[in-house]
Amino acid sequence: MGLLEIAMDLLAELREKFPKVVLEVLEKDALTIVCRREGSLELISYLKEKGFKHLIDLCGVDYQGYKSEKKPERFEVVYHLYNLDEKKLIRVKVLIPENDAWQYSVTGLWKTANWFERECYDMLGIVFKGHPDLRRLLMPEDWEGYPLRKDYPLFLTEENEWKGYKEFLASVRGAK
Amino acid sequence: MSLYVEVIKNGNGKGEPEHFTINMGPHHPSTHGVLRLVLELDGETIVKCDPRIGYLHRGVEKLAEHLNYNQTIVLSDRLDYIASAANNIAFCLAFEKLLGITPPRRARLIRTIVNEMARISSHLLWLATHALDIGAMTVFLYCFRDREWLLSIFEKVCGARLTHSYVRVGGVRLDFTQEIIDELRRFTEEFPQRILDYETLIDVNRIWLKRTRDVAVVDAETAINLGLTGPVLRGSGVPYDVRKFRPYDAYDEVEFEVPVGERGDTYDRYKVRMKELRQSNWIIKQCLDKLKEVEGEPVLAEEAPDLLLPSRVREPEPKPHPKKGFVFTGKELPVVPPGEAFASIESPKGELAVYVVSDGGPNPWRLRIRTPSFVHISAIPELAKGHMIADLVAIIGTLDVVLGDCDR
Numbered sequence: 052m053g054l055l056e057i058a059m060d061l062l063a064e065l066r067e068k069f070p071k072v073v074l075e076v077l078e079k080d081a082l083t084i085v086c087r088r089e090g091s092l093e094l095i096s097y098l099k100e101k102g103f104k105h106l107i108d109l110c111g112v113d114y115q116g117y118k119s120e121k122k123p124e125r126f127e128v129v130y131h132l133y134n135l136d137e138k139k140l141i142r143v144k145v146l147i148p149e150n151d152a153w154q155y156s157v158t159g160l161w162k163t164a165n166w167f168e169r170e171c172y173d174m175l176g177i178v179f180k181g182h183p184d185l186r187r188l189l190m191p192e193d194w195e196g197y198p199l200r201k202d203y204p205l206f207l208t209e210e211n212e213w214k215g216y217k218e219f220l221a222s223v224r225g226a227k
Numbered sequence: 228m229s230l231y232v233e234v235i236k237n238g239n240g241k242g243e244p245e246h247f248t249i250n251m252g253p254h255h256p257s258t259h260g261v262l263r264l265v266l267e268l269d270g271e272t273i274v275k276c277d278p279r280i281g282y283l284h285r286g287v288e289k290l291a292e293h294l295n296y297n298q299t300i301v302l303s304d305r306l307d308y309i310a311s312a313a314n315n316i317a318f319c320l321a322f323e324k325l326l327g328i329t330p331p332r333r334a335r336l337i338r339t340i341v342n343e344m345a346r347i348s349s350h351l352l353w354l355a356t357h358a359l360d361i362g363a364m365t366v367f368l369y370c371f372r373d374r375e376w377l378l379s380i381f382e383k384v385c386g387a388r389l390t391h392s393y394v395r396v397g398g399v400r401l402d403f404t405q406e407i408i409d410e411l412r413r414f415t416e417e418f419p420q421r422i423l424d425y426e427t428l429i430d431v432n433r434i435w436l437k438r439t440r441d442v443a444v445v446d447a448e449t450a451i452n453l454g455l456t457g458p459v460l461r462g463s464g465v466p467y468d469v470r471k472f473r474p475y476d477a478y479d480e481v482e483f484e485v486p487v488g489e490r491g492d493t494y495d496r497y498k499v500r501m502k503e504l505r506q507s508n509w510i511i512k513q514c515l516d517k518l519k520e521v522e523g524e525p526v527l528a529e530e531a532p533d534l535l536l537p538s539r540v541r542e543p544e545p546k547p548h549p550k551k552g553f554v555f556t557g558k559e560l561p562v563v564p565p566g567e568a569f570a571s572i573e574s575p576k577g578e579l580a581v582y583v584v585s586d587g588g589p590n591p592w593r594l595r596i597r598t599p600s601f602v603h604i605s606a607i608p609e610l611a612k613g614h615m616i617a618d619l620v621a622i623i624g625t626l627d628v629v630l631g632d633c634d635r
Contacts, residue, residue, distance in 0.1 A: 079566065079567060079568075080324050080566075080567070080568050080569060081569055104451050105451055105454075105467070106454060107571065107578065107580055107597060108580050108582060108595065108597040110582060110595040110597075112584055112592075112593045112595075113593070117586055117592065118586055118587075119565035119586045119587045120565065129582065129595075131569060131580065131582070131597075135451070135465070135467055135472075138472050138473070140473070140569070142569065161452055161454065162452050162453050162454075162606075162609065163452065163453050163454025163602055163605060163606070165605060166601065166602070166604075166605035170601075174288075188280065188281065189280065189281040189284045189634060189635075190281065190284070191281075198286065198289055199288060199289055205289065205290075205293050
């Protein structure tokens, strides 16, 4: 039996409740719901009420230059939710446009989303509205650019090197 | 305690208690690596705690986008370097889902054994350092003795003690020899007695009880909300174990129990891990018995891409790519079909999930790693509130964090 049939009731319910939010339902390795940003927070909180209480993962994906499939927007924020009682996994993808890269924060629903969202902001520059403490997490506070974006190089040239490192080098050279 | 104390007085001069901001780490032995905690203290009580991470950030997710699938396995070793076999398995499961490969049964059994060996060695290291942090020196020495035994078995299996890179897409690199199987059998026979030894040392030890009972209590609801997984979640009474909920490898054919705690405090989490050691030992025993049934069968799937087998002869590349060092055999067919896959395993520390997106090229388009330590560290502020500084050491220990796993 396919994943779609198993989750038939849930999908029908979602389609009925959020006709404008749900864009597509895909059957991949997990049940995937592609949805619009407006109303995505309501959809996710509805899923949480339905028993998808465990937020396994929250991450962003940059699709700039993705060749094998036409993507409507550059960014996607991907949620992996798990239902502990019914043992079901669901993936929610929210489309985020490039020029207006922000998404509603789910920190109100899960405390664990706090750091996931901070990391997503740090790495891809997606701002989370309603986040209590949106700072850089892994990179230094004064870092410029968002490393996991596709247009960010793997190696920086010397001029574009991090300011802190340049200052450090200058101080070492000055000491000699 | 030799804390580097940065004294900033936040007192308002109106007779209200002065709060001190103290910096714990990154070079502090009890933070298990390079974790820095900015603490706001009222006397010795923690009012606020702000973990700062990223000192070990190597950009594994970015690097993986510039390496091919098989090369990323080497990166996975460096995440949770205490149990690198578990990381290898998580990566390989995700790639296998993308490729649509199922490893042969013998490989699945070997992987299960290796995963449980990693769990035992990780739990032993956890017990050793946790006990040392709290003040029990003897346990540390015993645990390291037994961990050494396991590491030497690992060395016989794949030649490496810590960074194995043993598990491959579609199976494992090498088959178990009879010598390894005999050695493992000896280990599984003797190990239950060793667990008893540790327990006699600390189970009813008064100092141990005082330091762990009712420290960092989390109830089930909060634990799920905080995203805690693994033994930490099970200590709060939630029987969530990926090995039972979404079985991978050979976990659906072995029997084991999922131990849970009641109170959700540090002592319960200790008990859960000790019970898990016994379960892991039992799983290894069962798998060794089952290995006899598949004697002489291959340990790498036939349909595994050719680049994964270094011993096979490669066809000459007609059009070598000037930039990429590694070339694929002949065809221009995509090695990995475009799409996405999500795989998660029960690593010793908690749930380790890998989400991989492919565009059909030789490198992953996006490789997202959800590591248990990252989530557990994010829960420290919640758990540490209202506790003493000395308890913070117990809390870091009980969460079992590895900073390589956290920073990626």
